[in-house]
Amino acid sequence: MILIPVTRCRPSHARVRRRAGFTMTTAADAQELFRRAQAVCFDVDSTVIREEGIDELAKFCGVGDAVTEMTRSAMGGSVSFHTALSERLSIIKCSREQVNKLLTDHPPQLTPGIRELVERLHQRSVKVFLISGGFRCIVEHVASQLHIPLHHVYANRLKFYFNGEYAGFDESQPTARSGGKGTVIRMLKEQYGFENVVMVGDGATDLEACPPASAFIGFGGNVVRQQVKEKCSWYVTSFGELLKELEKI
Ligand SMILES: [Mg+2]
Secondary structure: OOOOOHHHHOOOHHHHHHHOOOOOOOHHHHHHHHHOOOEEEEOHHHHHEOOOHHHHHHHHOOOHHHHHHHHHHHHHOOOOHHHHHHHHHHHHOOOHHHHHHHHHHOOOOEOOOHHHHHHHHHHOOOEEEEEEEEEHHHHHHHHHHOOOOHHHEEEEOEEEOOOOOEEEEOOOOHHHOOOHHHHHHHHHHHHHOOOOEEEEEOOHHHHOOOOOOOEEEEEOOOOOOHHHHHHOOEEEOOHHHHHHHHOOO
């Protein structure tokens, strides 16, 4: 008689639930999926960095208050993402020079622990992506600090006229629309053959990317969005909690 170790026979919690017809994930399922993830996608504003990039840009351009209020509505999920983005940009109308000066004078502030977490994921050969409704010129700056390749950055592109004045944004980017983060994850799964992709973020647009993401981790280290906290199966308030989870295997 051949004896097979019990641990090998035991299906994962997630698999048991799938067999039983349940789709609900628990914190334990999300933790297991995170430990085994082939790719981890991070939202940027209020997740990887402490602030909302678009609010910082608005403040820098002297229209902070009006834009912050609109960002709050967009993050709560009450306005379509495309509408909110388009309206905010039509108020900000930043020039190329203003964006560059913002990056020099007020570079984005990394959230504590993100550097260590990304480094640890890279050591484990997990692919790390940044998927942001913010702007590529700012997100690329963040990616460079975290040694994330620039082709792993998905974000919106600002357009400028030849003299550097604001000329709109690239509406063809998936991240310019509601559901855009999910579209990027679906694309990554096809392109790289990933089966297990985990999304980490603070906002409604991050939560709605799961599925196609295998699991979603709500992040409340910079700002707590009640709706996201209530709907997600695993909510953390520091990246230390994610690092600790990785130590388990
Ligand atoms: Mg965010």
